[in-house]
Amino acid sequence: MSRKTSKSHELQKRAERIIPGGVDSPVRAFRSVGGEPPFIVRGEGSRLWDADGNEYIDYVLSWGPLILGHAVPEVTEAVMEAARNGTSFGASTPCEVDLAEAVLDAYPFAEKVRFVNSGTEATMSAIRLARGYTNRKYIIKFEGCYHGHSDALLVKAGSGVATLGIPGSAGVPEEFVQFTLALPYNSLNVVEEAFRRYKDQIACVIVEPVVGNMGCVPPAKGFLDGLRYLSSRENALLIFDEVMTGFRVAYGGATELYGVRPDLVTLGKVIGGGLPVGAYAGPAEFMDMVAPVGPVYQAGTLSGNPLAMAAGKAMLCYLRDNHEIYGRMDRLAGTLVEMVAKTARDADLPLSYNRVGSMFTWFFQRGPVTDWDSAAKSDTKAFGKFHRAMLEAGVYLPPSQFEAAFFSAVHTEEDVQQTVAAARQSFAAVIA
Ligand SMILES: *Cc1c(COP(=O)(O)O)cnc(C)c1O
Numbered sequence: 475m476s477r478k479t480s481k482s483h484e485l486q487k488r489a490e491r492i493i494p495g496g497v498d499s500p501v502r503a504f505r506s507v508g509g510e511p512p513f514i515v516r517g518e519g520s521r522l523w524d525a526d527g528n529e530y531i532d533y534v535l536s537w538g539p540l541i542l543g544h545a546v547p548e549v550t551e552a553v554m555e556a557a558r559n560g561t562s563f564g565a566s567t568p569c570e571v572d573l574a575e576a577v578l579d580a581y582p583f584a585e586k587v588r589f590v591n592s593g594t595e596a597t598m599s600a601i602r603l604a605r606g607y608t609n610r611k612y613i614i615k616f617e618g619c620y621h622g623h624s625d626a627l628l629v630k631a632g633s634g635v636a637t638l639g640i641p642g643s644a645g646v647p648e649e650f651v652q653f654t655l656a657l658p659y660n661s662l663n664v665v666e667e668a669f670r671r672y673k674d675q676i677a678c679v680i681v682e683p684v685v686g687n688m689g690c691v692p693p694a695k696g697f698l699d700g701l702r703y704l705s706s707r708e709n710a711l712l713i714f715d716e717v718m719t720g721f722r723v724a725y726g727g728a729t730e731l732y733g734v735r736p737d738l739v740t741l742g743k744v745i746g747g748g749l750p751v752g753a754y755a756g757p758a759e760f761m762d763m764v765a766p767v768g769p770v771y772q773a774g775t776l777s778g779n780p781l782a783m784a785a786g787k788a789m790l791c792y793l794r795d796n797h798e799i800y801g802r803m804d805r806l807a808g809t810l811v812e813m814v815a816k817t818a819r820d821a822d823l824p825l826s827y828n829r830v831g832s833m834f835t836w837f838f839q840r841g842p843v844t845d846w847d848s849a850a851k852s853d854t855k856a857f858g859k860f861h862r863a864m865l866e867a868g869v870y871l872p873p874s875q876f877e878a879a880f881f882s883a884v885h886t887e888e889d890v891q892q893t894v895a896a897a898r899q900s901f902a903a904v905i906a
Pocket of ligand 1: 592
């Protein structure tokens with residue numbers, strides 16, 4: 475154990491005195507894996523440096539946005555140039571229109587898009603829109619899917635909620651979630667049953683088309699098609715929450731990858747280039763329900779912020795012109811994930827994995843992991859040991875069994891080799 479931690483430790487103590495848990499988002503506190511979180515001072519490419527000067531290969535990538543790695547010159551330049559002209563106007567800017575066009579270029583089914591400040595706002599607003607359009611109250615979500623921290627969506631919500639092992643959240647009155655139906659992921663018959671039971675009362679089905687928030691869980695063959703079919707038949711809207719998968723699993727997200735067309739898509743993470751942005755988009759028929767054109771209200775002081783729009787535009791332009799990165803990430807991430815799994819097999823350690831392109835999770839169990847109940851069978855203690863050992867060995871993984879890890883376009887063969895070597899050592903620590 476040679477890693478220096480004194481500066482991070484001191485910062486954590488200072489932070490804990492004045493910020494709950496010392497963090498502004500719960501999973502960052504490392505509670506489920508043990509140990510203290512390093513305070514990060516710099517990132518470049520696939521690497522991170524903490525306050526004590528330790529270097530890590532980063533597979534968190536700000537929880538998904540940084541598909542091109544840290545401090546991408548094109549994005550940094552765009553943000554600096556925008557900042558020199560003022561950080562916010564609360565008025566429309568040219569770059570906002572550019573980013574809207576860039577988003578719609580990747581999601582051709584959508585005709586209009588509205589920018590907000592986070593994924594939470596995007597899903598909350600899309601659901602309001604679906605309810606406004608259908609004039610219905612109920613929504614279907616899936617266990618282990620996370621759609622941000624708004625009241626009605628914190629039901630069996632995966633992500634940090636799952637990590638903490640709590641069913642929902644205190645402070646959310648029962649009445650606020652009474653219209654939220656949480657069903658098991660990848661089971662179409664329960665969706666059909668819910669539609670039967672709540673005939674003409676279900677406004678929408680919201681789903682992570684590839685789940686990242688109970689660890690990475692891909693849709694079973696036919697699941698997304700089935701949701702499309704049932705939603706259409708029952709006149710409910712199908713919302714793909716692509717906050718994580720948009721521009722990540724393919725340029726056009728899971729919508730492109732699986733060839734299933736939702737009614738609305740929610741976006742965030744990658745489209746902000748590392749700045750706070752969310753968006754929801756769809757055909758004009760739906761989007762024109764939003765104020766000031768229609769009666770569904772939604773607003774934001776900093777929505778369409780010029781710095782965020784500039785970062786997003788630089789990011790999406792790069793992705794549009796460099797589609798080959800998706801194939802490369804798929805290949806290299808595949809090598810990494812399989813080599814680490816092989817190392818676990820060699821060590822006689824039960825480990826399974828799921829991966830879709832550059833999103834992946836090693837589950838500490840035999841698998842297969844197809845929904846929340848199967849994900850929850852993972853040995854989270856073993857994962858915690860693995861996580862701590864990997865951190866010591868210079869690999870920064872998501873500090874929870876139930877959060878997907880990410881690969882970027884700038885991770886190298888050398889990063890992969892180094893990570894596999896670190897995993898070999900770390901599995902030994904898990905078994906010991
Ligand atoms: C991250 C995430 C959100 C929430 O986005 P925030 O920007 O953290 O509010 C919503 N849905 C999915 C699928 C996510 O991965």
